[in-house]
Ligand SMILES: Nc1ncnc2c1ncn2[C@@H]1O[C@H](COP(=O)(O)OP(=O)(O)O)[C@@H](O)[C@H]1O
């Protein structure tokens with residue numbers, strides 16, 4: 001099945017819409033655009049469970065607050081988001097009500113997913129909302145998100161949500177009709193229709209985001225890599241083509257899944273979990289853990305740092321300092337110096353266990369290489 005067919009046939013879908021596709025250029029919600037998006041989703045939604053990740057809270061708060069442009073400081077962004085999110089949710093509730101659908105608002109910070117328990121709570125909430133026939137409308141909880149706990153951009157949030165709910169596909173809708181090999185505002189830029197691996201992006205150059213967007217095309221590429229690398233097909237398309245995009249027509253740029261579908265636990269470990277420390281591995285341990293997917297034993301550790309407890313997530317680093325894997329550690333930080341470098345036979349029975357069990361361990365491998373750096377500026 002091609003990735004476009006996967007989007008068309010998806011029973012569970014995450015659709016992300018960017019600020020620029022929901023707001024007017026001078027700030028303020030463009031209800032006609034929002035209604036058109038909802039019509040497209042509702043048309044597709046018969047028999048499909050859709051989670052909508054919607055940006056636009058900050059942009060929608062500009063006009064009500066009389067702000068001429070997107071503020072730079074976090075406090076004013078948060079104030080604008082507080083005002084704008086209300087407008088956004090009300091507009092979605094009204095638009096979906098025309099189709100007899102109920103919406104539920106889900107506002108997340110990265111705190112809600114980096115620890116295992118809140119992650120499972122979020123997963124359960126989505127399951128219940130979808131089971132009740134509700135369309136969850138998700139955004140970052142901008143009013144309380146500090147720099148430290150921000151997802152940063154909703155493209156990434158959408159890719160994470162796609163995995164949390166085990167979506168069959170992810171659709172990123174923007175004000176541009178796909179990924180171009182250069183900033184589409186520059187002459188001669190050509191649409192890339194399909195990405196099946198790193199080679200398709202090797203020559204791609206990204207320019208600045210639109211005036212209301214946050215991450216620009218670079219964050220869409222990173223999100224598409226995250227999702228497709230974990231087995232979820234991705235489509236990047238124009239919000240103006242939403243109906244065609246959701247029907248699997250040949251619009252936009254499609255990213256074929258290029259990795260095994262990770263279990264929710266392994267995906268969480270690789271991409272979402274906050275790490276509390278580092279274990280330093282010798283070369284033999286790196287080969288065993290990354291190459292042969294074995295558990296990490298004390299004998300292969302040369303040192304550790306961080307203030308972690310048993311059950312926390314730590315980075316596993318090779319002798320050159322590169323992070324090669326992540327895993328749930330089975331010891332407290334203060335226990336490690338005693339066992340570091342010692343073979344199991346040499347350890348007292350109560351310490352004779354894996355430092356990181358193979359089931360709780362994921363290799364960290366870059367999938368699609370970074371595209372070429374930006375060289376084009378705005379017009
Ligand atoms: N190589 C590229 N391909 C496509 N779009 C690009 C590229 N480089 C820069 N862009 C710009 O990225 C913008 C989309 O990103 P952004 O403004 O963050 O959108 P959104 O608000 O939908 O998330 C488009 O307006 C487009 O002009």
Ligand SMILES: N[C@@H](CCC(=O)OP(=O)(O)O)C(=O)O
Pocket residue numbers: 017018019020054055056057058059081139140142152153154155212213214215216
């Ligand atoms: N959470 C922010 C949007 C952040 C974001 O990623 O924006 P965009 O690049 O327009 O998808 C908001 O609602 O204003």
